[in-house]
Amino acid sequence: MASVDRWNALDEVPPAEGGAVVAIGNFDGVHRGHRAVLGTVVASARARGARAVAVTFDPHPLAVLHPERAPALLTGLDERLARLAETGLDGVLVMEFTRELASWSPEHFVRTVFVEALRAVEVVVGRDVRFGRGNSGDLATLQRLGAACGFEVTALDDVSADPAAAGGAPVRPWSSTRVRLDLAEGNVDHAADVLGRPHRVVGTVVHGDHRGRELGYPTANLSADAEGVVPADGVYAGWLVRLGATGPDARLPAAVSVGSNPTFAGCERRVEAYALDRTGLDLYGERVAVEFVHRLRPTLRFDGVGPLVEQMARDVEECRRLLA
Template identity: 35%
Template structure:
């Protein structure tokens, strides 16, 4: 997938295109269906398949500090989009100037003149342009005027409810990560660099942990989770604690992952943590021995949970040759 941040970068790349456009936070099952449909239509008509999205998320510009934590950062969003087949992703910088463009101004500048758009596919609730005026009906009229067709994808429902970024975000923040999997098509995941922590895990407790430098915005509710951990393209079982370690009186949020049956120095490495199931709340223990006993039980339970067939990780990057460790 070619990633461009300006129309100018695509002048010699895109002739005529089928475009889908959106924020795609989470790249969930609804988004995936939208992207895959655009790719299918493009292939059938000899067009270039293009995904148009934005960085930063428009809400971050329009509402500033009143935005929710986003499910995917830009790097991960692009990675996930690429897995569903589009030839090009145009990542536009969203600004107040762009927000002031009418639907027709935006469509003409970026999609018709810039991408040679011949077909546009949008989600059931998508709007673009100033004051979100560009709904399906307006875009259809613009298509008649400027020579492109518009199709709208019906909402995707799972468990009798529409799949949405808001629904996924609510589930993750509540710690109910297991029900988020079918909506995402994968376990909810975060990525981070392994950094030095307080040196308690291995030395004090006997359970070495990988402490993550936190860059993601959305984290599950504090507690202990059964997880899959990607280290150097190998997937391992693990158990993670999210929280402030109340037994030790910490104040800062941390994510500490104990990787089962693993040894090795991974300081400075980037690892990916996939949250499978919540085991328990974070709690304050009366002492080190009580905490150690509870961690041992958490590890046993985590191993049992991850050994169940339904908990098997769905590898989202087969091109990396990921294998189970």
């Protein structure tokens, strides 16, 4: 993946002779809507001879202010930064979100971040932008402050699929919330349409019950602390991506299971991936991503090992067909 300069504090931002064109947001998932906004930032920065910068937050503001309302994140921070780098940005300022930061007035935030640290010449936002203490700053606030501080404000309408390109079908909004809803229903192909790529869960391969190996389908089990929203229980066609590997074994077609193995009275929800026709892989301790392409079926409880193995064989054949 591409890389981008990362600054974890305001005083880490190096000076830029041409200033910066800036976008601000959580950018969870870095979906097609985010990338359209960031594309505007990059294009404007190139035309101005300025630096293209995104400002984002970690942890998510709601995780600090209202933990009970905090969304499950589509991407971990490293994955988010890698996806942001793909847009052509020059740098990303990752601001630690604290209650102190949340207390800053809109004026203090703009002068401290946009003016003093980034030397912004343009700030690109959505028309529904809110910032500063109690979300008291809005687009009009930003425009007023921009005029006073010497930077331009570009306001973009919500970005979503082109109705003409949808062929008369309902237009699906490009939003992180929409992706979470799709994943909760197992509609990973719909989520991919919003993201512009398959959704992935990233984790370390750990030992499981080794039942898959006994049944002829050894699986890579993701650690419980894996990053990314886990889709609804079921069996999926997908890809097993070895993040530290190169060559033909770096990205392998896979049958993916999400659930608790009800046939064996399991109670722990897991993500397991069987790399098609690969029984000799030793992936323990590796950092991998599991990408979800299509849901084949829900998780089922079978009356014994025989019917389960027969269904697994059908699942693998269907995955082979879908991923060919």
